Amino acid sequence: MIRDITIGQYYPADSVIHRLDPRVKLMGALLYMVSLFLFQGLAGLLLITVFLAACIGLSKVPLSYMVRGLRAIVALLVFTSVFHLFLTPGEHVLFRFGIVSITMEGVANAVFMLFRLIYLIVGTSIMTLATTPNALTDGLEKALRPLEKIRVPVHAIAMMMSIALRFIPILIEEVDLIMKAQMARGADFENGSLIKRVKNMIPLLVPLFVSAFRRADDLAMAMEARCYVGGAGRTKMKPLRYAKRDYVAYLILAAYLAGVIALRAV
Amino acid sequence: MGIVKASRLVHEYIRRDEEGNVESIQTALDGLDFDVKAGDFIAVLGHNGSGKSTLAKHINALLLPSGGTLWVDGKDTSDSGNVSAVRRQAGMVFQNPDNQIIGSVVEEDVGFGPENLGIPSEEIWIRVEESLKSVGMLRYRSHSPNRLSGGQKQRVAIAGILSMEPKCIVLDEPTAMLDPSGRQEVLEAVHALNRQKGITVLWITHYMEEVVHADVVYVMDQGRIVMQGKPREIFSRVEELREHRLDVPQITLLAHELNQAGLAVGEGTLTREELKDALVRLYGSRA
Amino acid sequence: MSIILDKVDYVYSADSAYEIRALNKISLTIEDGAFIGIIGHTGSGKSTLIQHLNGLLKATSGGIYFNGRDIYEPDYDLSRLRMQVGLVFQYPEHQLFATTVFDDVCFGPMNQGLDKNEAGLRAFEALKNVGMAEEVYYQSPFHLSGGQKRRVAIAGVLAMKPEVLILDEPTAGLDPKGRDEILDLIADMHQKLGITVILVSHSMEDVAxxxxxxxxxxxxxxxxxxxxxxxxxxxxxLEAVSLAAPQVTYLMHELRAAGIVADDGATTVEEAKESILKAFGRKGSV
Structure with missing residues (x-):
């Protein structure tokens, strides 16, 4: 199950989405999220669906890759939709059983919520799948550059993020391995009361932390050995420069958001 | 003076208790003297804990001498003004391939060093391409390092050093975590760099098979260089190597045992062909 | 008493584009008390195979029988199997977690449901069997040297008194002396404790x-x-699949081709020495 998490995994492909400036993609993801919470009605949903489908198509990332990311949050999806299904008050009662009732509004709400969550995960995973983590942090670093004036260590934060992203898959594999090794010694990570289960995590967490610290230590040394001394005086292999397609993408994004807002009124 | 030169180099790891009093002193390097000729392939052999990793970190100024002096390309590493120049001249490759790759894409990782040096973007691209080409990893330039084999990851790490255009590369047990084919692939790549680009190599290992083609072998034990010479000289001293917790390749061992049993095939035999030829000769001249 | 594998298949990410067939119709019998080496390069399926033997991975198809019983039967106790077939992973010292060496080794026996005393006895025995000195039993395992940590980790599996002991690359990262010590230790345990041992390795020379x-x-x-x-x-x-035989094997074949030795079957330095000396008409042992 752990392997299903697709956030932070890059899918190499040669597509227009991959080539966009990461700042555009960051802004795009942000506006897309806003649109998901702004839209109302079927027309809005339809516009978002078309937009999402277009992005998926353009990104050349197989759909199955994005859908895999959903598996990890199935429980959340079920819980949220059930919550909305039963707890939305409304006039058109479809079904009543004691104090539990299902209303027309509840069904609509549950469906919309389900779409929101699924679209949220799939949409944002396009951004991470089609942007190398380094480009993403570069984008973030450059977009947040003004904050350096108020002493926010933007470069350090961006570097930390990119390292974290690089090591997530490695640590996930490590968790898998340690779990198996402890299971071979009879450890049980699945059964028992909550307290017992938390206690049972110790043989997993201690080795994981020890390993993470060892890696951090090694990495710090390797970076130093390669003349890393922080952000000052660094150049970029891939400096961010807007191309024509980036401006076009900004225009499309603006039009898209305007469309979603306009459709609210319908 | 050679490219790396040590004079009575000492390193002490000092452990202190909470009050800052010295609890114990462990001498990891105990008065090393050596002089590495530019362009040589030096193999440093030693068991775990013999001080060879500590030595490696000194050459990159990741550790500084507790006593004595170390010069890299004529620059004293203990002079804080030299640190950047020393690191640029003597690149370092570590044991664990995962823990030294910073970029999430191969080419971005190779570009990391030049970025730190403030090299203009256009030139970084040229260097990255050239470095990847010289370790045979160019076609993986846009791959994620996580999908590569151990040997491939180490070659990327080496490219990441090459892109800084060093005169010398120190590899601290670069093959310890690899399988035999990965080991072979990394060793060959480094030998090629040494031959074709004239880069000085310090190859640190405890695998005897890897030092056969080195120009000079240093054997370390307890923080000292206890043996030094050409591979053939070193390998002819089988018993001495064993005392230092090392062994010799199978063929060398067999030749040694045959010698002991009175069959004069010659000590310090390095390759299978040599031993075979010696045996064929002996067999032919048998009364 | 044995492990029997019957046409075991294992497929990663079945029915997707990333499908990888890691095991392909493996049929094997592992006899009681055997000392077996499994060799193959990275990705050959050897790690996947050993994880089947103690039930950590479940075959996509095919059957595994431990001591005559099908381990995939619904009522089969897999957690017990994991203790009967002890698996020591690669770099096992990375799984140490307890505050003392002793507590760490007790982890397995305690999971078997033994009480503190009995688990303690098991831990003592196991630590002794791997040659750990008593003064380190109550130290933190994290302060030991690499080779010692590995012994403690092996003791952690041994303390469960497995009938079969599987070790995945137990010498990885060790220096030559450390490597010989661990291999001697394993051979010793096979002999003294009479358990079945399966050694996974890249190195033909070690295993031979x-x-x-x-x-x-x-x-x-x-x-x-x-x-x-x-x-x-x-x-x-073997060469064609980039797995070399030991160097002496090549030498012996070449010597036979040159008409010097009659028998080219030597796989170790000792055997090669014997047969060369014999060819030269000298006494074998010195």
Whole structure:
């Protein structure tokens, strides 16, 4: 199950989405999220669906890759939709059983919520799948550059993020391995009361932390050995420069958001 | 003076208790003297804990001498003004391939060093391409390092050093975590760099098979260089190597045992062909 | 008493574009008390195979029988199997977690449901069997040297008194002396404790010296299965899948081709020495 998490995994492909400036993609993801919470009605949903489908198509990332990311949050999806299904008050009662009732509004709400969550995960995973983590942090670093004036260590934060992203898959594999090794010694990570289960995590967490610290230590040394001394005086292999397609993408994004807002009124 | 030169180099790891009093002193390097000729392939052999990793970190100024002096390309590493120049001249490759790759894409990782040096973007691209080409990893330039084999990851790490255009590369047990084919692939790549680009190599290992083609072998034990010479000289001293917790390749061992049993095939035999030829000769001249 | 594998298949990410067939119709019998080496390069399926033997991975198809019982039967106790077939992973010292060496070794026996005293006895015995000195039992395992940590980790599996002990690359990262010490220790345990030992390795040379039977894995299948002598006689075919036989094997074949020795089956330095000296008409032992 752990392997299903697709956030932070890059899918190499040669597509227009991959080539966009990461700042555009960051802004795009942000506006897309806003649109998901702004839209109302079927027309809005339809516009978002078309937009999402277009992005998926353009990104050349197989759909199955994005859908895999959903598996990890199935429980959340079920819980949220059930919550909305039963707890939305409304006039058109479809079904009543004691104090539990299902209303027309509840069904609509549950469906919309389900779409929101699924679209949220799939949409944002396009951004991470089609942007190398380094480009993403570069984008973030450059977009947040003004904050350096108020002493926010933007470069350090961006570097930390990119390292974290690089090591997530490695640590996930490590968790898998340690779990198996402890299971071979009879450890049980699945059964028992909550307290017992938390206690049972110790043989997993201690080795994981020890390993993470060892890696951090090694990495710090390797970076130093390669003349890393922080952000000052660094150049970029891939400096961010807007191309024509980036401006076009900004225009499309603006039009898209305007469309979603306009459709609210319908 | 050679490219790396040590004079009575000492390193002490000092452990202190909470009050800052010295609890114990462990001498990891105990008065090393050596002089590495530019362009040589030096193999440093030693068991775990013999001080060879500590030595490696000194050459990159990741550790500084507790006593004595170390010069890299004529620059004293203990002079804080030299640190950047020393690191640029003597690149370092570590044991664990995962823990030294910073970029999430191969080419971005190779570009990391030049970025730190403030090299203009256009030139970084040229260097990255050239470095990847010289370790045979160019076609993986846009791959994620996580999908590569151990040997491939180490070659990327080496490219990441090459892109800084060093005169010398120190590899601290670069093959310890690899399988035999990965080991072979990394060793060959480094030998090629040494031959074709004239880069000085310090190859640190405890695998005897890897030092056969080195120009000079240093054997370390307890923080000292206890043996030094050409591979053939070193390998002819089988018993001495064993005392230092090392062994010799199978063929060398067999030749040694045959010698002991009175069959004069010659000590310090390095390759299978040599031993075979010696045996064929002996067999032919048998009364 | 044995482990029998019957046409075991294992497929990663079945029915997707990333489908990888890690094991392909593996049929094997592992006899009680055997000392077996499994050899193959990275990705040959050897790690996947050993994780089937103690039930950590479940075959996609095919059956595994431990002591005559099908381990995939619904009422089969897999957690017990994991303790009967002890698996020591690669770099096992990375799984140490307890505050003392002793507590760490007690982890397995305690999970078996033994009480503190009994688990303690088991831990003592196991630590002694791996040659750890008593003064370190109550120290933190994190302060030990690499080789010692590895011994403690092996003791942690040994303390469960497994009938079968599987070790995945137990010498990885150790120096030559450390490597010989661990291999001698394993051979010693096989003899003294009478347990079945399966040694997974990249190194033909290490394995040839110790085991009675070698299983060569390639591409998820068993390529060769036999005594070291039988397996290494296929040295040309082994080379084709980038698995070299020990150097002495090549030498002996070349010497035979040159008409010097009659028997080219030596797989260790000792055997090679014997047969060369014999060819030269000298006494074998010195």
């Amino acid at each position: 010296k110790y085991v009675q039977r070698i299983i060569v894995m390639n591409d998820g299948s068993v390529l060769y299965d036999g005594t070291p002598k039988e397996v290494f006689s296929h040295y040309r075919e």
